[in-house]
Amino acid sequence: xxxxxxxxxxxxxxxxxxxxxxxxxxxxxxxxxxxxxxxxxxxxxxxxxxxxxxxxxxxxxxxxxxxxxxxxxxxxxxxxxxxxxxxxxxxxxxxxxxxxxxxxxxxxxxxxxxxxxxxxxxxxxxxxxxxxxxxxxxxxxxxxxxxxxxxxxxxxxxxxxxxxxxxxxxxxxxxxxxxxxxxxxxxxxxxxxxxxxxxxxxxxxxxxxxxxxxxxxxxxxxxxxxxxxxxxxxxxxxxxxxxxxxxxxxxxxxxxxxxxxxxxxxxxxxxxxxxxxxxxxxxxxxxxxxxxxxxxxxxxxxxxxxxxxxxxxxxxxxxxxxxxxxxxxxxxxxxxxxxxxxxxxxxxxxxxxxxxxxxxxxxxxxxxxxxxxxxxxxxxxxxxxxxxxxxxxxxxxxxxxxxxxxxxxxxxxxxx
Amino acid sequence: xxxxxxxxxxxxxxxxxxxxxxxxxxxxxxxxxxxxxxxxxxxxxxxxxxxxxxxxxxxxxxxxxxxxxxxxxxxxxxxxxxxxxxxxxxxxxxxxxxxxxxxxxxxxxxxxxxxxxxxxxxxxxxxxxxxxxxxxxxxxxxxxxxxxxxxxxxxxxxxxxxxxxxxxxxxxxxxxxxxxxxxxx
Numbered sequence: 001x002x003x004x005x006x007x008x009x010x011x012x013x014x015x016x017x018x019x020x021x022x023x024x025x026x027x028x029x030x031x032x033x034x035x036x037x038x039x040x041x042x043x044x045x046x047x048x049x050x051x052x053x054x055x056x057x058x059x060x061x062x063x064x065x066x067x068x069x070x071x072x073x074x075x076x077x078x079x080x081x082x083x084x085x086x087x088x089x090x091x092x093x094x095x096x097x098x099x100x101x102x103x104x105x106x107x108x109x110x111x112x113x114x115x116x117x118x119x120x121x122x123x124x125x126x127x128x129x130x131x132x133x134x135x136x137x138x139x140x141x142x143x144x145x146x147x148x149x150x151x152x153x154x155x156x157x158x159x160x161x162x163x164x165x166x167x168x169x170x171x172x173x174x175x176x177x178x179x180x181x182x183x184x185x186x187x188x189x190x191x192x193x194x195x196x197x198x199x200x201x202x203x204x205x206x207x208x209x210x211x212x213x214x215x216x217x218x219x220x221x222x223x224x225x226x227x228x229x230x231x232x233x234x235x236x237x238x239x240x241x242x243x244x245x246x247x248x249x250x251x252x253x254x255x256x257x258x259x260x261x262x263x264x265x266x267x268x269x270x271x272x273x274x275x276x277x278x279x280x281x282x283x284x285x286x287x288x289x290x291x292x293x294x295x296x297x298x299x300x301x302x303x304x305x306x307x308x309x310x311x312x313x314x315x316x317x318x319x320x321x322x323x324x325x326x327x328x329x330x331x332x333x334x335x336x337x338x339x340x341x342x343x344x345x346x347x348x349x350x351x352x353x354x355x356x357x358x359x360x361x362x363x364x365x366x367x368x369x370x371x372x373x374x375x376x377x378x379x380x381x382x383x384x385x386x387x388x389x390x391x392x393x394x395x396x397x398x399x400x401x402x403x404x405x406x407x408x409x410x411x412x413x414x415x416x
Numbered sequence: 417x418x419x420x421x422x423x424x425x426x427x428x429x430x431x432x433x434x435x436x437x438x439x440x441x442x443x444x445x446x447x448x449x450x451x452x453x454x455x456x457x458x459x460x461x462x463x464x465x466x467x468x469x470x471x472x473x474x475x476x477x478x479x480x481x482x483x484x485x486x487x488x489x490x491x492x493x494x495x496x497x498x499x500x501x502x503x504x505x506x507x508x509x510x511x512x513x514x515x516x517x518x519x520x521x522x523x524x525x526x527x528x529x530x531x532x533x534x535x536x537x538x539x540x541x542x543x544x545x546x547x548x549x550x551x552x553x554x555x556x557x558x559x560x561x562x563x564x565x566x567x568x569x570x571x572x573x574x575x576x577x578x579x580x581x582x583x584x585x586x587x588x589x590x591x592x593x594x595x596x597x598x599x600x601x
Binding site (some may be wrong): 011014015016017018019278316317318342343344346361368370371372374404415416 | 425426427428431433447514515516518519521550
């Protein structure tokens with residue numbers, strides 16, 4: 001039986017919703033191309049300020065008052081110093097914000113991260129800049145900052161020369177307990193990727209899927225301050241023992257590629273359930289690197305992490321050729337912060353043109369998709385479809401998600 | 417205004433399921449008449465109505481926005497589809513085709529049973545099929561009764577085991593009298 005009325009592509013101009021309701025949409029003053037940095041500040045005056053990193057120049061970051069989620073209001077939007085860089089990532093603890101700087105050309109500046117005082121949200125003030133520029137460095141791609149004193153990040157370094165230029169961004173730990181004087185305390189890279197390593201270089205994926213052995217998300221949680229959960233792109237999911245930052249060791253490693261097509265993005269540990277939720281990132285248009293999935297991994301054994309299921313993927317026939325990227329990307333990461341939704345069973349992720357989706361992992365062997373929202377193609381989207389890039393869920397269970405190119409911010413309510 | 421629900425970390429297993437209303441009644445009770453009235457209501461946006469035969473409803477052409485063999489999308493957003501094999505398969509495919517973007521979204525389903533059908537097996541369908549039960553929940557059974565002739569015809573055919581419990585309020589409009597029933601099985 002076929003009920004079909006419209007061909008799938010025709011629906012790109014209409015939203016698709018199941019158990020999610022759009023409360024509001026803000027195009028962010030015409031600069032709605034957003035990266036993968038979303039954080040919420042509970043300001044001293046009681047307002048909730050959402051901080052968003054832009055995907056590309058000219059804008060650096062935008063602050064949005066979301067106290068009333070039905071009426072989000074831009075309160076500040078900042079400029080980058082030049083067009084050949086981007087911020088992409090940021091995190092907030094209290095009135096401190098850390099913003100990444102990544103450059104397009106090796107050796108360019110500013111490449112590193114900035115620390116801001118945002119106690120007056122309308123006028124963020126730079127406290128310090130941590131410089132990561134160098135002849136082989138593109139600076140910082142992603143930051144993780146949740147304890148108010150330590151930045152974990154994927155970054156190049158002035159003194160790090162990779163064997164392959166794609167392997168430039170390693171895992172680095174920077175102490176900012178004195179925000180005016182950031183200080184590196186540790187680093188780790190995939191054995192064999194640095195010029196001069198004794199280990200042989202890792203075997204690369206086929207050229208069309210070779211995106212590098214480098215860090216992406218570098219998550220450390222208060223339940224295990226001695227562990228870093230790192231998506232190491234083509235190197236897979238890696239857990240590091242960081243008890244001694246000067247002597248970091250790999251304690252667990254799982255990689256689905258090959259035969260899959262690389263780009264492990266996020267490793268989200270569920271401490272009470274002995275599971276990891278691991279997301280890939282789709283990085284090619286029109287389904288060229290399909291499938292990019294979210295995996296459930298049994299992590300009881302450090303020596304043998306075992307995938308036990310994947311999240312049900314959105315329908316390939318509907319989205320693969322709809323325009324732009326189609327597949328997994330960012331998850332809401334259970335940030336250990338007061339304004340962050342935290343759950344051991346419910347996970348929310350972005351899937352580019354397949355929108356934002358909610359999954360119930362109560363039965364980890366049979367994950368259920370319980371809600372989704374796919375916005376209509378934004379008016380100025382060159383992709384012909386929305387490209388939801390990142391997501392944040394606050395403790396009120398409101399979902400904040402952003403488009404990669406032009407759509408800006410969407411605020412949704414979950415009915416699950 | 418946006419307080420976190422009690423089960424803040426998890427999911428309410430019922431909250432996200434699509435409510436299904438069963439419309440029952442003896443032959444001639446007015447089910448088709450009621451549906452053809454409902455279909456014209458603006459509030460029927462995002463409702464899927466599953467009926468026995470689209471042709472019986474007599475939808476005016478000017479109400480139909482788009483249609484295929486089994487489905488008509490009305491101008492008010494109401495989705496009207498006919499059962500071709502069985503209800504179980506129809507509900508499964510409605511959900512799948514909606515998820516694939518092949519049909520518009522809907523938040524509620526109204527199912528018209530045939531005049532001769534005992535609704536109990538239909539209710540069983542909603543709970544007995546794992547895929548259907550994962551996505552739908554029974555919201556209620558509405559039985560239409562011919563208010564003029566009910567006491568002399570329809571009700572006399574009820575089996576004692578059906579044990580209908582009539583609601584306190586029953587608003588009668590002409591011959592159509594919607595009533596909420598509870599079934600003991």
